[in-house]
Amino acid sequence: MALKNLPREEFLFPGAAACPGCVGCLSLRIALKALGKETILVIPASCTASIEGYFPKTPFNVPVLTIAFEAGAAGASGVSAALKRLGKDETNVVVWAGDGGTYDIGIQALSGAVERGTHFIYICYNNEIYSNTGIQRSGATPFGAWTTTTWTGKTEHRKDLPRILMAHEIPYLATASASYVEDLFRKVQRAKTIRGSKYIEIHIPCAPGWRFPMDKTIEIGRLAVETGAWALFEYENGELTFNGRSKRILEGQVEPKPIEDYMKTQGRFRHLFEPRRDEERLTEIKRHLESDWARFRKQVQLQTA
Amino acid sequence: MxxxxxxxxxxxxxxxxxxxxxxxxxxxxxxxxxxxxxxxxxxxxxxxxxxxxxxxxxxxxxxxxxxxxxxxxxxxxxxxxxxxxxxxxxxxxxxxxxxxxxxxxxxxxxxxxxxxxxxxxxxxxxxxxxxxxxxxxxxxxxxxxxxxxxxxxxxxxxxxxxxxxxxxxxxxxxxxxxxxxxxxxxxxxxxxxxxxxxxxxxxxxxxxxxxxxxxxxxxxxxxxxxxxxxxxxxxxxxxxxxxxxGTYHGGLIEEYRCQDAEFIIMAMGAIGAEAKLSVDNLRSEGHRVGLARIRVIRPFPNEEIQRIGRGRTLIVVDRNISVGSGGAVFTETKSALCGLNDCRVYGFVAGLGGRDVTYEDLADMTRKVMNNEASETEWWDLKETGGA
The missing domain is CATH 3.40.50.970 (Thiamin diphosphate (ThDP)-binding fold, Pyr/PP domains)
Structure with a gap:
């Protein structure tokens, strides 16, 4: 759907206390347009939980259950069960959680809920850090990135959570980006139509957390996809398909841009380039990226074989 | 039914x-x-x-x-x-x-x-x-x-x-x-x-x-x-x-033979059931003993305990411990009775980890208090090596 044709109705009003240029808010606004009025949000501790604003005011035009950090999928399990009892099974139960609440502290509840086939959509807005507590490393932080708990750069690669969820045989999983809102809108709409557990992960460049000017957020999100640092794909009925630019990269129709073009836009990687290039770590980043894409290609080839 | x-x-x-x-x-x-x-x-x-x-x-x-x-x-x-x-x-x-x-x-x-x-x-x-x-x-x-x-x-x-x-x-x-x-x-x-x-x-x-x-x-x-x-x-x-x-177990507290009692055992749960037997036995020996079984710890029945405690000696038995302080019912009862001068309170920590607390144990605790042999707080039935 073209941007101009997105529903006009708003479920996230202006006035939320987010940082200027926050595409987490933008993505939530788009996701809520796709979800519509019949939606209950469950929001664990995260930036979004703190931008809800002060009681008794709220920028949300759908019901919200704020819940503890590790408890998003658990809270949604209860909401979903109760809605079934009330005959309101068509209401969307949606967890909106950050990468800390998803990859790390919330993974047990998420795994349990998906294993039980809980009828809900879990959306992880992934800005690759604990941003709400002030930029600490998470399981989603990429190798080499500066955070306030990895001052010289993270020494491990990020966890591959989508693969963990695919191992649960989740009915629907998708990755998305705040810079590709039509794709995001379509994926949330798709998730709505499927029974059982759905997982969508949105890549969210974070200006204060990644150290870049706030007016560059959309650009940097695009660069992540164009360089292959972030891949847009969908997984449904056990089949993996790539979307848009990521599909063209996968099929070799277009060369990914050099990863350094993406990294150099962000202060969190500056120490890999200044005062001198850190060839060892840059090589490791490229090696890991290539192995990711080699695995993607192998998986898609296996499906078509 | x-x-x-x-x-x-x-x-x-x-x-x-x-x-x-x-x-x-x-x-x-x-x-x-x-x-x-x-x-x-x-x-x-x-x-x-x-x-x-x-x-x-x-x-x-x-x-x-x-x-x-x-x-x-x-x-x-x-x-x-x-x-x-x-x-x-x-x-x-x-x-x-x-x-x-x-x-x-x-x-x-x-x-x-x-x-x-x-x-x-x-x-x-x-x-x-x-x-x-x-x-x-x-x-x-x-x-x-x-x-x-x-x-x-x-x-x-x-x-x-x-x-x-x-x-x-x-x-x-x-x-x-x-x-x-x-x-x-x-x-x-x-x-x-x-x-x-x-x-x-x-x-x-x-x-x-x-x-x-x-x-x-x-x-x-x-x-x-x-x-x-x-x-x-x-x-x-x-x-x-x-x-x-037709069935009834008390309100915040179940009172058993408290009316003319000088000494009142206080306990929760199954110890509270066991204590009824101790009360009956001690009464048959001629002692004026009753039981106030705490049914509700939150809200804590401060007012009820003030009413029950007045002019009596309370023997509180706790199958729980706030280490560094004492049994919960004992410390909260003391707090509820603070300022009442005509009430004495003794606390026994007993039965932790499932150690048996029998009606004889409860009667012995009461006798110890009646004979002025009890300390204000005691751990009941410790082994000789207790605390080692």
């Missing part, structure tokens, strides 16, 4: 089934497991029309119960010891969200070392979470209290979660005959749940967002007032039950 001869756990599950919860999130833990097994059987055999969520931890049990209750349906669950400890964060959450979840906790020892026997420290450690807490002394009381707990929790003046505690194995795995009223009579006593607030797409509210320092304290005060209201409502509901069904 029928009579069911069964264990505390199966009686608790039967009460839960008759209260008709719509969502039960469950996780097994010894010695509670039988309850969630029984409820699964009730649901899967069509004897309870509810959603049963077999979750992956007790933290999720409480969180899913919060989600379900917030969506507007009656919610029941059960746990014990480490399970209750794992829920701790969400116990606060349920109470602050004013959700009338009812939960059975089978009092069991916390590790290490691993032990599954009776000890109240698990639930006593949750006193500050805002939950109303009952302690039962027999299986009839377990049945009656579970049903009454829903009435209490769902009352507009209360709107708080309720925990019903009883001793591991001593009650959970001991069969006793229990009078079970007809379902219609239970339905009349406990009408369908009408939520005070709920997640509703036609009336979207944001629950649990930021609360300023200007508002938070007033929310806490609201909970405190609800506990004050519970002090009136718990005895009222118990009396209404007595009039309707």
């Amino acid at each position: 029928t009579v069911m001869m069964d264990t505390g756990n199966r009686i608790a599950a039967k009460a839960a089934q008759m209260a008709k919860p719509e969502v039960v999130a469950a996780y097994p833990i010894t010695p509670q497991t039988v309850i969630v097994e029984e409820i699964a059987r009730y649901v899967q055999s069509g004897q309870l029309d509810a959603e049963y969520i077999c979750v992956e931890s007790e933290h999720t049990v409480m969180t899913a119960s919060i989600g379900a209750s917030a969506t507007g349906v009656r919610t029941f669950t059960a746990t014990s010891a480490h399970g209750l400890a794992l829920m701790h964060e969400m116990l606060h959450w349920a109470a602050l969200a004013r959700l009338p979840i009812v939960m059975v906790n089978v009092n069991r020892t916390l590790g290490p070392g691993w032990s599954i026997w009776a000890d109240e420290t698990d639930s006593v450690a949750q006193r500050d979470t805002g939950w109303i807490q009952f302690y039962c002394s027999g299986n009839q009381e377990i049945f009656d209290t579970v049903i009454q707990a829903f009435r209490l929790a769902e009352n507009r003046e209360i709107q708080l979660p309720v925990m019903i505690n009883y001793d591991a194995f001593i009650l959970s795995h001991t069969s006793m005959p229990v009078e079970i009223p007809d379902q219609e009579a239970i339905d009349e006593f406990l009408p369908k749940f009408k939520p005070f607030w709920q997640l509703d797409t036609d009336n979207p509210i944001t629950h649990g967002n930021l609360v300023s320092e200007d508002d938070y304290m007033d929310i806490r005060y609201g909970m405190h007032l609800a506990h004050e209201n519970a002090k009136k409502l718990i005895p009222e509901i118990a009396l209404e039950w007595k009039e309707t069904f």
